[in-house]
């Protein structure tokens with residue numbers, strides 16, 4: 001891939017991410033949501049990863065998903081070092097469903113993280129992105145025989161048993177690979193319902209994921225008698241965008257009750273700070289809570305694995321759009337951009353709230369309805385976000401879009417999915433190109 005260079009605007013003040021500046025507007029305060037190290041240049045424009053937003057937009061077009069590589073790497077280290085400091089026999093596995101592109105797999109594998117995959121597709125991308133097979137944790141509530149075979153053939157370190165058919169299938173597959181042993185975990189559903197959107201809760205009774213405690217015990221007993229499947233431990237994951245530590249602590253207690261194992265995979269789920277008002281626990285607060293309970297209830301020699309997805313990648317990403325039209329309709333101002341639910345489905349799926357800024361005039365403004373270009377009234381990126389006199393052609397930046405936007409992007413209304421551009425120290429490089437109209441027709445048999 002060609003590497004491009006953009007000019008860094010200087011001098012520029014690092015944004016204060018912890019406190020709102022006194023007397024600042026909501027939009028000025030939201031500037032603190034952009035990736036750490038983001039600056040506002042003397043011209044009032046955002047500089048992300050040392051790259052000026054207008055130059056990025058001109059070079060790569062819009063919509064585009066910009067990733068600050070240093071922010072991504074820093075977050076990976078914060079997680080890995082933070083967990084290792086508290087529980088040395090540990091591993092952080094990136095839950096790659098949050099951002100499954102080879103560029104991201106490569107950066108996070110390079111930082112030494114394991115990778116959680118949840119399909120044959122993610123497995124393929126992870127391996128192409130340089131993931132170490134031994135560090136792979138393979139998930140899925142409906143893993144097909146083909147996917148299980150792919151995982152075994154790839155030498156995946158751990159496969160997570162989500163149902164009894166997984167056991168039957170793996171026994172069959174392993175019987176064909178003479179002498180091979182496969183490490184597995186049993187996923188337990190502990191009946192914990194965290195306070196988050198229903199669509200992203202996974203650990204409650206009635207969830208399609210995992211096995212209720214009695215069934216988990218049955219699976220454990222069966223696996224203990226298996227010649228080919230090596231029961232390494234247990235797994236729990238109770239949901240996503242969780243904004244307090246209590247459900248995580250309860251989940252650790254729940255897996256501890258299943259007995260003593262070599263591995264405890266405690267899942268992911270820590271929430272990201274999407275809006276200025278959001279106050280998720282910090283990585284350190286989360287790890288303190290998790291390991292605090294682990295020290296009390298888990299065997300001291302056990303290996304602890306965690307699988308952060310959203311909180312690993314969310315704040316490193318920024319979506320850039322161009323305003324196509326501004327419409328005043330009664331009391332409402334609609335600012336319509338050249339993207340929307342095709343590249344950010346989180347609003348429609350979970351009602352996720354996002355902030356936004358005019359990327360070249362950060363700060364101030366009156367509340368508008370920032371909408372997409374798709375044929376749904378629900379295609380709203382941010383309702384009531386203050387923008388300063390937005391005009392057609394303005395560049396809009398939506399922060400905290402690193403998680404689940406790329407993964408959920410789609411071709412609704414024939415949208416061409418946007419590029420992913422990594423920025424680092426003033427240099428930018430595309431790691432995913434924009435789709436073309438030819439791409440849209442590639443699978444059509446005419």
Ligand SMILES: Cc1ncc(COP(=O)(O)O)c(C=O)c1O
Nearest residue numbers: 095237240268269307308309310
């Ligand atoms: C098994 C498992 N682990 C980890 C995650 C990551 O969760 P999050 O992105 O909220 O950290 C998920 C996401 O739903 C999951 O299903």
